[in-house]
Amino acid sequence: MSGRSTSTSRIPPVVIVVLPLNALTTDQINRISQGRLKAAALTVSRKRYSADLEVDVGEANFTRLKSADYNLVFTHPEAFLSCKEGMNLFQSAPYQHVVKAIVADEAHCILEW
Secondary structure, three states: OOOOOHHHHOOOOEEEEEOOOHHHHHHHHHHHOOOOOOEEEEEEEEOOOOOOEEEEOOOOOHHHHHOOOOOEEEEOHHHHHOOHHHHHHHOOHHHHHHEEEEEEOOHHHOOOO
């Protein structure tokens, strides 16, 4: 046995994609959902009448998101840098065991290839 917990060994690896533009996130999730991978978006917004941020999972299932049951999680930088709920999610045990890469997608900033 590899020493990994049996509860996380059946969970597939997760890649977190930091992508600040909602339009690009929506496009990527639509393309991915046509295949066998599962993708979710985790965005943040300001709480009503407060400066605090809260997470928004859109069409994703928050329970599945908390258990790291998506292959790709698209998120804004603020979701794990400035939002307490997002930071707690990404620092939770399921994510600590299965996240294999964090990718920062800033390709939209390139003016000429």
